[in-house]
Amino acid sequence: MNKRVCVLALRTDPQAHCNCCQAVLMAFRDECGLTEEEAMRLGAHFGSGMRHGSTCGAVTGALMVLGMAGHGSAAATELTRRFREKNQALDCASLLGMAKEKGEERKSHCDRMICDAAELLEELLAQ
Numbered sequence: 352m353n354k355r356v357c358v359l360a361l362r363t364d365p366q367a368h369c370n371c372c373q374a375v376l377m378a379f380r381d382e383c384g385l386t387e388e389e390a391m392r393l394g395a396h397f398g399s400g401m402r403h404g405s406t407c408g409a410v411t412g413a414l415m416v417l418g419m420a421g422h423g424s425a426a427a428t429e430l431t432r433r434f435r436e437k438n439q440a441l442d443c444a445s446l447l448g449m450a451k452e453k454g455e456e457r458k459s460h461c462d463r464m465i466c467d468a469a470e471l472l473e474e475l476l477a478q
Contacts, residue, residue, distance in 0.1 A: 354378045354469040362462050370398025374465050375412030375472070382476060383419035400443025407443045409461075409468035410434055416472055426475050433471050438464065 357378040361369045369377060372394035376383070380390040393415065398408040410431065417426050431441060440446050450460035 354473050355466045358465045358469045359462060362458075362465065370394065371408030371461055371465050371468075372397035372412035372415075373408075375409050375468055376415060378469055379412075379416040379420075379472065379476075383416055385419070404442060404444030404447075406441055407434075407446055407464055407468075409465045410441055413468040413472045417475065420476060422475065426478075430468075430471050430475055434467060437467055 358374045361374045361377050369391070373391050376385065376390040376394045377387065380387065383390070385393065394408070394412055396402060397411045400406055400408065401411070413430055413434075414427055417430060435441050438446060439449065446464060447457065447460065450457070455463075
């Protein structure tokens with residue numbers, strides 16, 4: 352199963368609530384050597400832009416995965432550059448503001464950000 356399908360499954364599972372960061376970490380936990388519990392605990396406080404509208408949790412989770420997978424700053428810079436290019440921002444508050452202006456619901460917006468981060472991460476990990 353590709354990671355995009357995996358993150359969406361995590362976000363729709365009524366038995367488990369994952370914030371944006373946790374969804375990315377859970378989907379890529381094998382690449383990081385993390386258990387489910389470790390991935391959930393690690394990402395617990397990084398949703399909603401570190402709980403105050405800062406860097407998007409999906410981006411934060413993707414950066415954690417890159418680091419755990421042994422990728423350096425070039426990969427991290429590429430991920431953030433491409434995410435910003437696609438979505439016009441990195442911070443949760445701005446991303447949510449733009450979504451609201453477009454009439455996009457928060458959950459569908461966040462699911463899209465998670466999918467974007469997972470897709471970029473898959474591409475970078477494959478290089």
